[in-house]
Amino acid sequence: MELIEVSGVSKSYGGVVANKQVSLKVPRGRITGLIGPNGSGKTTLFNSIVGYHPIDEGSIMFEGKEISHLRVQEIARLGLLRTFQQTRIYSKMDCIKNMLISVPHRTATFRDMFRPYSPELTDKAEHLLEFVGLYAKRRLISGDLSFGQQKLLEFAMALMSEPEVLLLDEPTAGINPTLINGLIDRLKRANEEFGITLFVIEHNMRVIMNLAENIYCIAHGEMLAEGTPKQIQNDQRVIDAYLGAH
Amino acid sequence: MKEHSKHLVPGLVILVFGVAAPFLFPNYVFQFAILWLMITFALTWDTMGGQMGYNSLGNIVFFGVGMYVSALIQVGLYYDIGDYTAAYGAIKVDYTMEQYFTGLILGLIAAGLFAVVVAVAFGSIVFGLRGPYFAIGTLGVALAAGELIGAWDWVGAGSGISMPVYPGDPDDRALLYYFLLFVLGVATFLFLMCLYSTRFGLAINAIRDDEEKAEAMGIHTKRHKTVAWSISAFFLGISGGVFGNMAGFIEPLEVAFPTVTFGIFMVVMSLLGGKGTLWGPVLGATLFHIVKEVTWTQLLGWQWVVLGLLIIINVVFFQQGIIGWAQDKWPERFGIVVEEDAGGLTDQETAEVLTGKGAG
Structure with missing residues (x-):
């Protein structure tokens, strides 16, 4: 069974559509990655999952249970935890x-x-x-x-x-390169030894390709591609999105 | 209790002084009684403002509510309250010792409990507000409370209530209220000292530092905020009941809900001593009370100027208060040190702890 299952989630702020019909799966015990250019809606999706704001449509399941109507604290107590991009x-x-x-x-x-x-x-x-x-x-x-x-x-x-699952929002942003290697190692150990499922937003391609087994890429709030690190690296749509051809 | 042992020596000195003071300085019993009241004020304000980061300007509500509840019970046990207040003090109460103390004890218990009820109700409305909005919201409630009581004839409206007269020697009466406030101040301190060493203490500190993070970590923030305020309210409610009896006459604006004097003093005393610390409010209240009393007697006419100056110096130069300043200057004395001893743990041991097979 998937630990987190997001299906058809949309979220807009006023007229700005941050997420449009996004669907993805985070399997138990694995490390899943989420990438995308700046402003593509990654953090919005994280916020939707942890109950920070209500979603406009769609469903978010955690361990087979609908959680999109729950509040932040209730979701956290289920064992679905997030860290913050700005570090808190x-x-x-x-x-x-x-x-x-x-x-x-x-x-x-x-x-x-x-x-x-x-x-x-x-x-x-x-x-x-x-x-x-x-x-x-x-x-x-x-x-x-x-x-x-x-x-x-x-x-x-x-x-x-x-936690059952940890949502990490850019864990290596602002960390010096030597420390990054140590952090990757610890993230992997947390996953392997303690069985914590990880779902990671990351801008550093070297880190995410090293870490994740499966990667989702979103751009302009929509799901663009999904695959192994190798597939994602060679996906022309992903490359175009990052280079601004989109 | 190990971590409490460092409070033992200063605590004992204060206890001995507190018991001896009214006999050593019989002319200043009232002043010393007010000192203990101020310490209770600062300590209970700090639970919210210092430890939890919710700067309330409305805590005086609990003081006033406690005062009125206690008065109504003390009078209401033996008289009809409406008739009593309508007579504007023309009904002279003549209680026996037993009647007086029955009313006083029941009144003080009810004062504390009813203040808690008010805190829970009040909290459910204002805990949605954050930062300056919380401060202004609570200030509004405090001002409104005084005005509302002032318009309520049954409780004497603006003319207030004369409290039952103590049926005994005036000197004994002074000692009675001195020791009630002394015991209340000490009890508040001891209760908070124990409270801050439990999970509760860390949880309200977490709410102060980053409430959103605390929510994201699953802490029951609402529950902690309500309980913290209820604890403040409980001790403040009792202090109001005692002070009303000590004053002998209560009315809404100057005695029960003095928002711009007692209500603000609470905040100033905590800031002066060092908010968010256990001893800061005690130190701040003592210093503030001494300065206030000295200027009131020696510099009459300039007393508010001197107090204002004290507040400005505090806010501009010692924002963390006296204890906070000392902590910045000598961090190692407060245990803020780098400890290089790495413990020599193997990866295997770490893994055992983390997976719960070991000590965890």
Whole structure:
């Protein structure tokens, strides 16, 4: 069964059509890519999936259940999590606290609000910070970290909340080339070792071709092509879209 | 409790001082009582404004509501409220000790609980507002509350209610209200200290830093906001009930809903000490109260100028307040350090933790 199934989704802002009849599938346990020129509607599609805004038409299924009418928090609690293009962390708290507050809220009851954090959770937070290479900086205020480190922290926070699927909006934008290789490696490990399905928007072609098993390309809000990295690289429509022939 | 131990020494010093103060300085009992009230004000405002980032200018509503609820119960237990208020103080209450304390205890409990009910209702309306809109929205409600009570004859309208007279020695009365406010201030502090060390503390901090992110991570934001405000309201409601009795006479604009004095002092005291910290509001309230009292007695006529100056210096030079400034200057004393010890974890161990087979 597909984990996420988007069919015929349209979304417009006033007169601007951001997504038109977009359909795609994100299979469980895989890494799926989404590419397209600037302004082609990739982030709009992400926002539609996570319930950030209502869609005009179409359907979005998660684990076989319609989620297009649910609100952001409800979708997040199902285990469908996103990271942000501009990177969003809790900037006045230290890294450990950023991690601790990211525990899964799926089953949180009213009384859970007043429970302390167990040593096991602190332990897990520290190990995850080490996984992304931020262990030494765990007591620093996260807003003082570099942009690249904040991206890594955001990724670690996402792992802390044990998602079924992670929607990553340009995970490598603004990160230096050495760090990018490390990040690709960690994304792959998150996928292989912990079984987290990934759905990634990416502008860096080298990264997405390396990472994804299946890639969708949208342009002008419409689905243009779908295929393996090799097929996409050789697709004349994709090349035209990026070079502006469209 | 380990992380609470650093509060032990300053806490004990304050406790000893708090118990001894009315006996050491019997002429200043009223001033010290107001100091504890100010600390409660600053602490409860900071829960919303500092820890959660919702700058409320309307918290005074809970103070006023608590004051009126307590008064109505204390009077209503033994008299008809409509007749009592219509007589404009001509009915002289003559309570026995037992009657007085029954009314006071029930009144204060009801004050706290009813303030919570108001917070939940009020919150469901204004929590849709963010940033400056929230501040203005709450300010509007606070101003309207005073005017509404002022137009309601049954509760005495603008003429207010004279509170039942304490049936005993005036000095005992002063001590009673001093210790009620002292215990309330200490209880508020201890309650918030424990609260901030739980998940709740981190969750409201997360809402302050980025509410949209908190929503995207699945945090129950609405639930946390409502509970945070209810906690503020509970302690403020009781403080209003105590203050009304201490004042002896309550009326809507100057005593129960003093939006431009007490309502603004709450904010200023938190900012001065350092908002979003546990000790900041305590420090800010103490400093503010001292400056205010000294200028009121020594520089009469200039008191508002001096207070205004204090606010300007605070906002221009010490935006993070005293504690926040200290934290920026000596981060290592607050535990903000790079710890190079990498823990020496193997990939295998990391994998075990992440997949939940290990410690996680």
